[in-house]
Amino acid sequence: MGKSDAGMPAPAPASRPGAAPDFAKLGLPRPGDLPRPDPLAPASEIQDLAFGLVGVLNEAGEAEGPWAPSLAPSALRRGLKTMVLTRAYDDRMLKMQRTKRLSFYMKCLGEEAVAVAGVDALDAGDMVFPSYRQQGALIHRGADIVDMMCHCISNSRDALKGRQLPVHYTDRALNWFSISGNLGTQFPQAVGWSMASALKGETAIAASWIGDGTTAEGDFHSAMTLASTYNAPVILNVVNNQWAISMHTSISGGKAPSFAAKAIGYGIPGIWVDGNDFLAVHAVTQWAAERARNGGGPTLIETYTYRGEAHSTSDDPSRYRPKDDYEAWPLGDPVERLRAHLIGLGEWSGRDHDTLVQDCKDQVSEAWREALTFGTLEEGPHAPVPTMFEDVFADQPWHLRRQRQELGI
Amino acid sequence: MGKSDAGMPAPAPASRPGAAPDFAKLGLPRPGDLPRPDPLAPASEIQDLAFGLVGVLNEAGEAEGPWAPSLAPSALRRGLKTMVLTRAYDDRMLKMQRTKRLSFYMKCLGEEAVAVAGVDALDAGDMVFPSYRQQGALIHRGADIVDMMCHCISNSRDALKGRQLPVHYTDRALNWFSISGNLGTQFPQAVGWSMASALKGETAIAASWIGDGTTAEGDFHSAMTLASTYNAPVILNVVNNQWAISMHTSISGGKAPSFAAKAIGYGIPGIWVDGNDFLAVHAVTQWAAERARNGGGPTLIETYTYRGEAHSTSDDPSRYRPKDDYEAWPLGDPVERLRAHLIGLGEWSGRDHDTLVQDCKDQVSEAWREALTFGTLEEGPHAPVPTMFEDVFADQPWHLRRQRQELGI
């Protein structure tokens, strides 16, 4: 018996551990090549956007082409600051997980622009249905990282009462939905939320993010179908970071020319964008938001990026991809690229940057110290045990009351 | 409170009962316009096939254009005969349901070519995963209509032992899968079957049919994703008969330019074909079969047709579409069109046709009389009651044995 070569093996990545990174096949188009259509252009007339990568920042770090947004340097600096802070936050949380202070953690290294620029282009009243890898967006919306840490260590200040695994943030005050551990479920929910907004005659739109691997779930199709049928004011983002844990993006993507191209079959605009280009992500999101707010309906955006770190603290990428894959990623580092752009504009300096990096580190250390004063996962204090039986129903029914009593509390 | 006009109402059909049928918006392209690419052409190079309707028979009933198949008149007559027999079978079964001999029935009026030409272009060894509206394909594969009737009245000769609702045929000997009452579930199963065939190094391919409304189900996306990722030798057919019970095709289709266009986002060829054109359906199916058999992988075919009758015997179309909608359908009647074509070829005559129609009626009456000799749903005999407890597991476990005993048998 044994090894069979019949049939059609699933696709494999260009290189595995040991081999050199190989992104030759990507054949990325030059940024700036693609036109910026009117935000209300018919989807049928702008299908090209799904096949060529929208970009703004060129190799020299200059903003180029029709998609270049008119963002004040101050706005760019705000974005840069959030990205750097997010990176500092991630680094610290990872370290703390290694020392068992967290049961679990997930970084977003290399994907900071996707989340930060994406949410920066929205209004504060727009609703965000994120996946677990947009912590940058939450920070950018103004979340207190002490609160975020307290959630991650399930202590007495955890707004979620210790019920959720780390990084599954909820923050209603910031129009941030409750992150689910089940992939993709938020995508059609975001469409429903946005339909309600339209039905109430409100201007708020919804935006949601899922990963490339998650596009294979039925909920992706549900969201696209609902959005198309009801012309929902929603922005559906697919973060293509090339990997789904150990599976290369081609396992869920198959022969798809791009994930953005999936929009064509629904009569929805699909835009494929350089996800490591803060300006480009901002520009396409702003375009989609304008479209949605003016009755143009949904847009599917594929942000093309790279997962710089392990999938989570339970993962070991050295088993399935070359060690230096991330360094070889042709689209670079979103932080470095925005930094270079700002410096090119004369609006930033290496010194400013080093100071920023140090300030963020300090801010994170300060926050961590404060978070610990509210307890830890291992030693507590946690939310009182009886809260475990609350919020299952609006009012506690007899069986939960009895179970609580059975536990002797 | 009351009536709200905010939000985005779901799409509605061009006309409702009382109004005149209106198919102006369809804007159907002329048949013959589209090239017939090499069956192994890259999907990316043949996307046009998803936007223009492939056709062969022109108004004059002549075969025209590159898709015109080389089918012997005898083959065309065979197809015509099955379509006429299917129609006679449907008519009789409907009447018998009206007289309560069947609990339920579903006709395929107007969609005969989709099923008959579709299966005619396959090999006998190719596996068919049908929906409930391809009875023509089953008859064309050589099913005995007496057996089909016996299933529909759950009598002692029902191969399914009275377990299934009428029209949910299974016929393993004819490589006909077990029809499910759950929409779309067979689509990804067909992909799995075809993958096994390839894995075993066999040449058989699989073909499956679902309706336009069913494309909204997650299983459609599952099938397309699997087929794309594994390059499965499968033909996935969407029968767009314009309706899903009372819902116009635009409820599930939304703004999709065509259902065939959904293939683009998976890197699969999508072909939009005139489903009432026997030759065209045959040609595209044959093209897709050749592609699949030669390692080219899956094809999505949208057969554009019209549901000429009620959805089922439980439905009442007069509530949601104009009475004469079907007569106004611009793509005509598949039987009439093939008949005219054969007559044009001098291979058929009105007389031949009238005789055929009469023969089929007689054959059906004869078969019905025979079927009744094996019992009826109301009076029986049915499969023995203890068989109700069989085939749940390969071997009957204790709890089913006991339940059978509890029933006193």
Next chain:
Amino acid sequence: MAQLNMMQALSDAIDTLLSRDEAVVTFGEDVGHFGGVFGVTRGLQDKYGATRVFDAPINEGAIIAMAMGMATNGLRPIAEIQFADYIFPGFDQILSELTRLRYRSAGQYTAPVTIRTPCGGGIYGGQTHSMSPEAFFTHIPGLVVAMPSNPYDAKGLLISCAESDDPALFFEPKRLYNGPFDGDPDKPQASWKDHPKGAVPEGHFTVPIGVADIVRPGNEVTVVAYGTMVHVALAAAQAQGVDAEIIDLRTLIPYDIETVAQSVQKTGRCVILHEAPRTSGFGAELAAQVQEECFYHLEAPIQRVTGWDTPYPHAHEWSYFPGQARVARALKKTVEFA
């Protein structure tokens, strides 16, 4: 008081809800223009417009996810799943999302969604139009599960579910839409016209969630049933001449344990009925709880009369359906047990 059948009572409930609260919307497959394959929403689109009463794509998961998303934005959706047999593509959205949102967000978000779906057999619907899948849903924390047995309860309970801040799954025994059904298929179809529970108040009223109804007081044995089986129980008790106390549970989660336990403590005997397959059916939960609460009082083992552990067959509908004969046999066996 109008005399309504169950479809009319449900339609009346939805109409009442739509008219009282702009936030109420209803949708599902064929629900809009057509008014649903059973006609429950007929006429409502004309009355309330196509943005409050509308058709939905054939994707039960999408329907439930859309409802949940709308509910998190202030609406109160009533989603119809055409047949309970077809709810499973939406099972994950119900189990992982709809019913956990309040808990996992610590109350920051809630999703007051009501899902209506016709269930049960007795209509020759075969294995995909006859299921009674309620048990699956009673094992999901955070979901209200209800099943009325008559037009009055149907309207009152549906209004309670829709006005509740918890997600609710509302099962409609389709065999009862047109009239009560006592399990005897040879009798002509009865009607709600001359049935006391067919008398339904106009406008707004509620039947409370979690409160069972003793539809027949008795002393010999307690019968716990819901939906169609309530009517089968009444007929079987009568036929068998057993002085049964028959409880219509009405709400499965949270179920009315007091009423059930008090009754069993009085009668000392208990028979539980449902159409669904026996193994791990909801009768198992009831039996497990009752034996624990009434151990001292039980004079006979608790019997379950249920559908069989097979898919629901077509030709053998009446051999599968737990009809009067089987219920009567169980009653006899239980009251005579010593």
Next chain:
Amino acid sequence: MAQLNMMQALSDAIDTLLSRDEAVVTFGEDVGHFGGVFGVTRGLQDKYGATRVFDAPINEGAIIAMAMGMATNGLRPIAEIQFADYIFPGFDQILSELTRLRYRSAGQYTAPVTIRTPCGGGIYGGQTHSMSPEAFFTHIPGLVVAMPSNPYDAKGLLISCAESDDPALFFEPKRLYNGPFDGDPDKPQASWKDHPKGAVPEGHFTVPIGVADIVRPGNEVTVVAYGTMVHVALAAAQAQGVDAEIIDLRTLIPYDIETVAQSVQKTGRCVILHEAPRTSGFGAELAAQVQEECFYHLEAPIQRVTGWDTPYPHAHEWSYFPGQARVARALKKTVEFA
């Protein structure tokens, strides 16, 4: 005999199956090159090739439908669902398709598919990496449901499931992958190295479906458990000094009623354990059946010690998990009941 942990035993079982039968294939999310997030299929792709051991798109319904389609064409797929919490997008394909095919086709088609999935808590996985959803599946006619509690059974039972002509759902209590766990989180992680059930025969052998294992004979009370709870039961009985007869059910459907009933008829008392929420959990079915079969012998109400009717929390893992203290209390209460 090699001394293996549960992951190794499962890997060994799949290796054995792949090597004996060309028709066996295995796939799932991260199953191919990576060998699964728990490493159960590690190395098998190198050994058997990428067409027999491969990755699958992240769509559990697609994975199960693909397996079913392959099975109808002569293959014997072993599909992995990465976590039991994530099986629900595939619930419809299991309930409506996989488990009904033999019945609805009257035996013309069968789908011998085995689905493996890690389940259970005790790993701080929170509400989406800790579920024990077995009860949902025990209510589906036509599905074999198994859950081993040790490496020996894991290998033998998985081989039986994969070789069975029925679809099977095979739950792997992930807390036991690396060693037995008696419910005390403060103890250092135990190992299978020095555990008798860690000794696993090489090559092909089977543990029969439907046969429970009495892991501790006793006379005071019968404890019915499966998976992780078997180890908790042993520790609790010891700690409480109760002479419990502890039954490892191993197969949930069809369950070994004889072994359970005989034991309860001997002890007259019964405690049922599972991690899953109580309401409509599998313990309900067991309790309902046991009270019916052992009514004369029962000297105390049957107790259920289970997870609570809430989603599985994160910080309160050990207040949720039915640990030794709660089991011991139930044992005491039950044996002292009079």
